[in-house]
Amino acid sequence: MRILLADKLSDQGLAQLSAAGLTVIYEPALSEKALTSALREHAPHVLVVRSTKVLKADISASNKLELIVRAGAGYDTIDLEAASAAGVFVANCPGKNAVAVAELTIGGLLSLDRSLPDNVMDARQGVWNKGLYAKASGLKGRTLGVVGLGNIGLEVIKRAKALEMHIVAWSRSLTDDRARELGILRVGSPIDVAARADAVTLHVAATPDTHKLANEAFFGAMKPGAFFINTTRASVVDEEALTDAIRNKGIRAFLDVLSNEPSSKEGPLQHPLAENPSIYLSHHIGASTAEAQDAVASEAARVILEYAARGEVPNCVNLAVQSPATHQLTVRHEDRVGVLVTVLDAIRKAGWNIQEMENVIFDGAKAACAYIRFDGDVDSAVVEEISQLDHILAVSLIEI
Template identity: 35%
Template structure:
């Protein structure tokens, strides 16, 4: 049965093309303003979102909604409890953008370690003395701490190892078999990793379980020369505490692609700091990653609408409830 698949934010054209090829009406939302969106979503069986919030009120505006597709791995922009209670499947695309995000994390490291921003400004100003004032870092043999070991954390760890860095890992799962299988040492306590790492790269989902996991106390554990990289979720870091530490020179620098509030507010204390590099949540936005993510997401939505269990189902309880409900109706 054809259905309306409402796409809240633009994705790669190959995704909507797959939806249309499967016989569905693929349409880009005209606005994210809540009242207008509630009208547009009313007839949708599927909603696809990048980071736009899908909450209970929006779900209730679409009584026929069957599936919410998230473009990426993180699903903190979806009210999972509300979706599950309504029998709405939530799907995502873990790993589709892993390589691109991992490359971006290393790009932020290089920018900081090699003072690329200040060096660029010095060259433009014909400042030939910059090389005598800068403190550049060689990365080989640096201790690279990976916090979280999903697809992106694992990809980042592999790239760091290929560059000759010594990789250590912390995850919320003790004795994580994925870490062991990849051949990386796992450190049991986060504070211990923070204390030894020259670079700390964050790869954890958002949500209450990770909110401000890196706060003032954790930053105080880091080396004064250490670099903090965040391509995960802005809420994992206490930005106010980080800004103070950077301003006072208590860590070497930070590379951030994500923020507690996005876009980053103009009044953020991070903006005026020289030892931080900021990018506007673009680490997963290479053309290759966007194409993979959009096509994987479209495939997940198509499967759900066809009554097949999606591969990347975030809330399996909704699937179970749906199956039980279907059997009950058939027996009625």
């Protein structure tokens, strides 16, 4: 099995793949046309990326590609529709960088409270301004609003509670009982979080439902002078609404992600938010700690090794939650060569499209049972035909 690594992966992950005897092609600077060319040239079975975008042209560049592993949690940089259409699995490594992102989030919170970047810039320019920078409010006793309680959100809460902050939170999965266990206040919506908090941090996945979650109404609900932190994805923030809130309400922000941020690791940055003195920017480094990269690399290697050994894909993100199947055909049969071939041929002739299938073997390997879920117009004559085939023990049909 050939593995193409199109981004940097820690030595720990590389060692795991090499020890398993897999062919590893390490080209960590690939992007855009260079990635497409590399896929065409090397024809890998597995592609591993971190921040590199994987487009439809990349996926169609080689018919050998079977699996794309995103060495990180988010996977909005991969064309899932194109991958699914081509029958290419996409997997991620959730939760492995949660601590790193949470640490940066708290760092952003402290930076906003103490104006740390401005302190440093003034000092480097030979300016001493203790009078200005000695006016921080402090974090103890203030309220942090957390939107999204996945792995990262929970790690942020741990650290904020250590700073003796109060926590108000919203998440689709958060219940009153769970909120009591965590010692936090649960509210009914992201806007309710914004209205109650002195600082708000977002930790939601980038989906159509969360697109521009932080919009005009969200920023309108925030307290004047409150802090806003985003270390998740740029798409969850309406940047124009954020700019208006900074201008009209004195909101200050820490952002690790930007819309249309550079795709290369180094180069010029031209973005209107970069020029705003009320915004602190970091360079999309939330997951970039040695601890996180080792954990992510090990998980990426685990996903690949599981696939190589068993054909199973841990953390797969592009399988249908529910197939279009409308009926299930259950066929108990003798465990003989060719029996299922005759069953499947009858199904093919009937025009039934098989969506899911499993064949289990009874003790002793004398008999087996096939569960075949399909979509198509049911014909009782076909069921009867299958029941009369050689070595068939029993057939039943149910509507799903």
